[in-house]
Amino acid sequence: MKRILPVLILLLPFSVFAQNKLQVVKANAGQAKIYEEPHAISRWYINPKVKLDVYTTGKFTKSKRIKFKTDVDSIVFNISPGQKKEFIVLLNGKDSCLTQIAAPELKNFSKVSPEIHDSIPFFVNKYNTNFLPIVFNGTDSLLMNFDSGANDIDLTHAALANKVKSKPQLYHPGYDIKIGNHTYKTKIFDIELAGNETDGLLGWDIFDGMIVALDYDQNKMMVHSVMPREILQDKQYTRFKITYIKNKPFIESEISQNGTKNKSLFFFDLGYQRTVMLDHDLLRKMKFPADEMEVIKKVMMHGVNGNEVPVTTVKLQSLKIGNFELKNVPAQVMEQNKPMPGTNVHYLGNDILKRFNTVFDFQNNVIYLKPNHLYDVAYADQKS
The missing domain is CATH 2.40.70.10 (Acid Proteases)
Structure with a gap:
């Protein structure tokens, strides 16, 4: 029985997968590539130890084609915002990896009540770095570079060591960021460098579903839930x-x-x-x-x-x-x-x-x- 039991445990996932009729993609190497239309290619590491391995796409606005390609096989499908697609990657003919491609839902806060109309000081320094003030976790006043190439919040190692008193746990969601009169929830990441004279990067996706206006004449960032x-x-x-x-x-x-x-x-x-x-x-x-x-x-x-x-x-x-x-x-x-x-x-x-x-x-x-x-x-x- 001691020799048979592990085999039964190994076969159980395939029974479950067969019932759900999930497509199987074969792989002999532990690395794959994910192709997102248009243009984007991402590396993906196949990990049998993860119960459900999830790849989350970036934002897109209509159905798009995704290709998951291993060294010997591939799967192609269309996915729409808010959808999830699951399949099995069979590594070396024995390790089953339940894999999910998830597309984020589209956000729109135009119906929130009361409406949000916020104004925040916003400047550009001599290094062409824009910056605005925020309050992190209710205690730490920081200057952040609003970066349309960033996501969530990235704090520099220097800021984490010398300015952030609340000592956040990195990569975990749920931290409060007060920008103007509104508070947002976000994850915290760490980076080596941000724009000159700033403590980190403020990602655009914090405002996803909103309207953000940058007025360089009046040195203001304005955040709206409804387009003015x-x-x-x-x-x-x-x-x-x-x-x-x-x-x-x-x-x-x-x-x-x-x-x-x-x-x-x-x-x-x-x-x-x-x-x-x-x-x-x-x-x-x-x-x-x-x-x-x-x-x-x-x-x-x-x-x-x-x-x-x-x-x-x-x-x-x-x-x-x-x-x-x-x-x-x-x-x-x-x-x-x-x-x-x-x-x-x-x-x-x-x-x-x-x-x-x-x-x-x-x-x-x-x-x-x-x-x-x-x-x-x-x-x-x-x-x-």
Whole structure:
């Protein structure tokens, strides 16, 4: 009986899976890839010790195609916001791994009562880092960089060691963040670096389902549960559809050099302090004449984890965001150590984005842009 019992225990999950008619995907290696349309590729580690292994996609607004691919097999299916898909990964013919792909539900707080209309001080420093005050856990006053490329709250090691008295447990949900007059619940993560002169990153998804307006003329961030009528009636705003890739917002923009024009999705990255980050692989794929751009300088930059990123700064003749055209932009070209591995995309950074008063409509998933008093100021790389 001692020899038979483990076999019965091992076979039990397959009996359950057979009843539920879950599809089985074979694997001989412990690593797979998850392909999300459009463009996104993520690595996935197959772990038989986890009872239910869950991969949560980023936000998307309609049904999309997902492909889960191992070294020898794959499964493809469509998934809609709020749905979950389960299947079995059979590792080495013996270890069964119940795996779930979960898509987050769409959020919309336009019906909450009373309505939320909040105003928070919001500034940009000389390093092109935006920042606003928050209160963490009711005790700690911090300055946070509102980063459209971040999720939840990321606190720097220095802030956790020297400024945060409440000593939070990392990676666990339920911590209070007071922003203006409203309190939000979030997870806490740690990072090495954030924007200059800030204590961490405030992710965009804290405001998912809301309206967030950034007014660089009045130094205000405004958070609304209902879109203010004056924004919709302001003819100076241009509307851009948001495409989410790996839970980050993208809008369409165009670059041109010596008569060659390329239009593609650009990551709308308030946390990136420079102008434009151009992906070398994407430039080559689109046959953009990158070698014809004048080299301004070569530097070593650092990511939020302190990793070194070699970057070449070149002169881009034209960047068009909708009908707004910016000329002779000192743009950075990235060849390795990409911040979004597996995804070839260009970035719009805050030395560009600070020039526009911005409205994020996270209910209808659009961004509104309007030029402000910073529109014609010199770029940081032109000053150096």
